[in-house]
Amino acid sequence: MDSWHKDYSRTVRRQVPLLLLLSLINKTGSEQVQYSIPEEMEKGSIVGNLAKDLGLNAGEIANRNLHILSLDKKQYFSISAKNGNLHINNRIDREEICGGNALCHISFEVMIENPMNIFHVNVQIQDINDNAPHFLNGDIKIEASESSIPGATFLLGKAEDPDIGVNSLQNYQLSQNQYFVLEVREGEDGNKYAELMLNKQLDRESENSIHLTLLAVDGGKPAKTGTAKILINVIDANDNPPVFAQKVYKVMLKENTPKGSSVIQVKATDKDEGSYGQISYRFSSIDNRARQKFHLDPQEGTITVMETLDFEETEKYSVAVEAKDGGGLVAHCNIEIKILDENDNAPEIILVSSSSPIPEDSASGTLVALINVKDRDSGENGKIICHLQSNVPFQIVSTSNSYYKLLTNGMLDRENTAEYNITITATDKGTPPLSTLKTISVQISDINDNPPAFERSSYTAYVPENNPSGASIFRVKATDTDLDRNAQIIYSVQKSNIEDLPLSSYVSINSETGTIYAQRSFDYEQFREFQLQVKAQDGGSPPLSSNVTVKVFILDQNDNSPQILYPSKGVEGSSLFEMIPRSADADYLVTKVVAVDADSGHNAWLSYHLLQATEPGLFSIGHHTGEIRTSRTFLERDAVKQRVVILVKDNGHPALSATVTVNPVFAENFQEALPEMKSQPSSPDYQSDLQFYLVLALALISFLFLLTVILAILMKLRRSGNPKFLQCFGPVPHSNNGVIFPPNYEEGTLPYSYQLCLSSESRIQEYAFPAPNIQIAENVSFNNKPEMGLTASEGNILNSESDKSNMVSFLLSST
Numbered sequence: 001m002d003s004w005h006k007d008y009s010r011t012v013r014r015q016v017p018l019l020l021l022l023s024l025i026n027k028t029g030s031e032q033v034q035y036s037i038p039e040e041m042e043k044g045s046i047v048g049n050l051a052k053d054l055g056l057n058a059g060e061i062a063n064r065n066l067h068i069l070s071l072d073k074k075q076y077f078s079i080s081a082k083n084g085n086l087h088i089n090n091r092i093d094r095e096e097i098c099g100g101n102a103l104c105h106i107s108f109e110v111m112i113e114n115p116m117n118i119f120h121v122n123v124q125i126q127d128i129n130d131n132a133p134h135f136l137n138g139d140i141k142i143e144a145s146e147s148s149i150p151g152a153t154f155l156l157g158k159a160e161d162p163d164i165g166v167n168s169l170q171n172y173q174l175s176q177n178q179y180f181v182l183e184v185r186e187g188e189d190g191n192k193y194a195e196l197m198l199n200k201q202l203d204r205e206s207e208n209s210i211h212l213t214l215l216a217v218d219g220g221k222p223a224k225t226g227t228a229k230i231l232i233n234v235i236d237a238n239d240n241p242p243v244f245a246q247k248v249y250k251v252m253l254k255e256n257t258p259k260g261s262s263v264i265q266v267k268a269t270d271k272d273e274g275s276y277g278q279i280s281y282r283f284s285s286i287d288n289r290a291r292q293k294f295h296l297d298p299q300e301g302t303i304t305v306m307e308t309l310d311f312e313e314t315e316k317y318s319v320a321v322e323a324k325d326g327g328g329l330v331a332h333c334n335i336e337i338k339i340l341d342e343n344d345n346a347p348e349i350i351l352v353s354s355s356s357p358i359p360e361d362s363a364s365g366t367l368v369a370l371i372n373v374k375d376r377d378s379g380e381n382g383k384i385i386c387h388l389q390s391n392v393p394f395q396i397v398s399t400s401n402s403y404y405k406l407l408t409n410g411m412l413d414r415e416n417t418a419e420y421n422i423t424i425t426a427t428d429k430g431t432p433p434l435s436t437l438k439t440i441s442v443q444i445s446d447i448n449d450n451p452p453a454f455e456r457s458s459y460t461a462y463v464p465e466n467n468p469s470g471a472s473i474f475r476v477k478a479t480d481t482d483l484d485r486n487a488q489i490i491y492s493v494q495k496s497n498i499e500d501l502p503l504s505s506y507v508s509i510n511s512e513t514g515t516i517y518a519q520r521s522f523d524y525e526q527f528r529e530f531q532l533q534v535k536a537q538d539g540g541s542p543p544l545s546s547n548v549t550v551k552v553f554i555l556d557q558n559d560n561s562p563q564i565l566y567p568s569k570g571v572e573g574s575s576l577f578e579m580i581p582r583s584a585d586a587d588y589l590v591t592k593v594v595a596v597d598a599d600s601g602h603n604a605w606l607s608y609h610l611l612q613a614t615e616p617g618l619f620s621i622g623h624h625t626g627e628i629r630t631s632r633t634f635l636e637r638d639a640v641k642q643r644v645v646i647l648v649k650d651n652g653h654p655a656l657s658a659t660v661t662v663n664p665v666f667a668e669n670f671q672e673a674l675p676e677m678k679s680q681p682s683s684p685d686y687q688s689d690l691q692f693y694l695v696l697a698l699a700l701i702s703f704l705f706l707l708t709v710i711l712a713i714l715m716k717l718r719r720s721g722n723p724k725f726l727q728c729f730g731p732v733p734h735s736n737n738g739v740i741f742p743p744n745y746e747e748g749t750l751p752y753s754y755q756l757c758l759s760s761e762s763r764i765q766e767y768a769f770p771a772p773n774i775q776i777a778e779n780v781s782f783n784n785k786p787e788m789g790l791t792a793s794e795g796n797i798l799n800s801e802s803d804k805s806n807m808v809s810f811l812l813s814s815t
Helices: 001-027 058-063 094-098 287-293 672-679 689-720 800-814
Strands: 030-037 046-049 077-079 085-088 105-112 118-125 140-145 153-157 167-176 178-188 192-198 209-219 225-235 248-254 262-265 278-283 294-296 302-305 316-325 329-338 350-355 367-374 384-388 393-399 402-410 419-428 435-445 456-466 472-475 487-494 506-508 517-518 530-537 545-555 563-566 574-580 588-590 594-595 608-613 619-621 627-630 645-650 657-666 790-791 795-799
Touching: 058 517, 077 105, 077 545, 118 402, 140 657, 153 225, 153 316, 167 192, 192 350, 209 287, 248 262, 248 517, 262 329, 278 294, 278 367, 278 795, 287 316, 287 574, 294 316, 350 419, 350 435, 367 384, 384 393, 393 419, 456 472, 472 545, 487 517, 563 657, 574 588, 574 672, 588 657, 608 619, 672 689
Parallel strands: 030 118, 140 225, 248 329, 456 545, 574 657
Antiparallel strands: 046 085, 077 085, 105 118, 153 192, 167 209, 178 192, 209 225, 262 302, 278 316, 294 302, 316 329, 350 367, 367 402, 384 419, 393 402, 419 435, 472 517, 487 530, 506 517, 530 545, 563 594, 588 627, 608 645, 619 627, 645 657, 790 795
């Protein structure tokens, strides 16, 4: 047999290239490779070069991971990772795999990756004559009556040969004898069985037993045989053998028939009487599987089910029943039991391969999983339809050989759904249909498809001025719906609208938290707002980013005290004098305090308060206007020279303030006010002897000064020879005699200035007077440059401080 096996193998291998050529021509359509090999090849034998037949070179075998999809427990083939050869991995017994089926093949799938593809491999298994015929019952015993007439037949049964075709049982041969000849018959199932036909009358007295040999021969080359010994006992005459009502009984029986159910009752009759007419039944030919399933009642001839029948195990049973009477005569009949399939097996779903996770940018039609469905039932009961239960972006597509591909069918978005539990339903076409569910979990892997998103389209930050350097002033936050590195955000400041200094000298940002820090102390009076552009960039490849504008507003703090513009402060913080006519009525406008605050808002709201006065009830000040007015008329008991301290306070918290001292003098003209103006302001609480002597000395000096002035003028007039009388401080309005009067002058009053009389030959001096309607300008930047002037009748504008100092200088020079 070994030499035949080698010859057969060489023959088959010569046929493989032709089969491969035909299969490769159609591979693009069917994706199937076919081979044909004999059974019982040695382990390790080469079936063919599968890699070459699939169009792969040697370098691609390992890279693309060519491998067999393992579905069954027993693997008959393996693939060499070096050269792609398909090898025999286990003993292949055609009879064990396919039984009596004429066509036998082993189908399996191979997978390659990068990209993934599935190929179907079909290996046809050719039968070899590796099984000899054999009789199921071993030796055969027959009892024949000596009265049997020539032509009587005796069933010998049949021999079994698992091989098929010419290798199966072909004929029977009987050893030489004088009484019997062999008749070979063929049953409806195509199997041949043997019968003995009596050719010569038996004589028990001459020969009471006959020994024969039955030979079963198959058609293999060389042929194999099986033998059985036949022992024929010759018994006394029994005129009538049993007769069955039917030679062949055919029964159709549903699978899953309950135990104890009756299958059929065979019936044989015998015309003899007495013990010769009593018939007993037994199985004369039955294989082991049928013997376990059925029971024959020897008296009634009823066949019942002993075990549950399964169509998927055996589709039909063939048994022979013998009826034997009391005289030893027998009759035989055959019973063909066909099992009807019922839909008693639900489909089976096997996950062959799965790709999880899959990128969320996978194109539609990407292979996700390969599944195999099976149903042990046959016909419509074994036909399966698969579908997906829920509405998911996937589809299931049928391929050949009960395989299905699970493919993507739409766009995937991990941020919307990160995992899909896909339930596959396999339903057969039986009545009623049976279904099986299988859930496949598919993870969606992240790609960097979402840029960071800020919580707002723009941000507004409010920072108090005078903030400490390095303090946190604001925090921006962006989120990224991606995962891991794709969601790691780095913050940076791109640009701002500040151009005078580098951006890094103003602010910095924590790249991880988005916290913005001030690099310097901000000053509201320097700039009030600026804006930044912050960039959030993720760690993907390539990275994605988004920008947001942050507007930073500097909040004013009360860090500037009020600045008094008018009246300006003189020596030791006191202002110069303001002259008031003694005849001034109540509510007479003495002067107006003008102040500004470099702060803004509430911090720049100023209020004016009368802090101290020589006569507290004599003057009042407008709380919001700063106008100092008389509260009543001047009384004789009132001091001529008054001292008023004004407090200017802002509205900040805490409030800041400044003070100024105004010295009003009650006099009708300048000459009357002059002594008071020359005297140092005295505190009403300080009345020491030193002060008394100082006042006395000042009065004496003033008297000498006036006397000297008068004498000097008289001497000059005398020398000139053309004396002109001095027009002194007269009440004549609008005089052109060298005297300058303030605007809005009314006869007899100079509310904001001093009356001055000068000689016509003297150089005309110009004096400035406070403007009566000076307004506070909010948010004026104070730069320590006095801008408040007084307007004279000629329209000259002079600084108030310089005017007053000029006047004092004039008086001193005159003395």
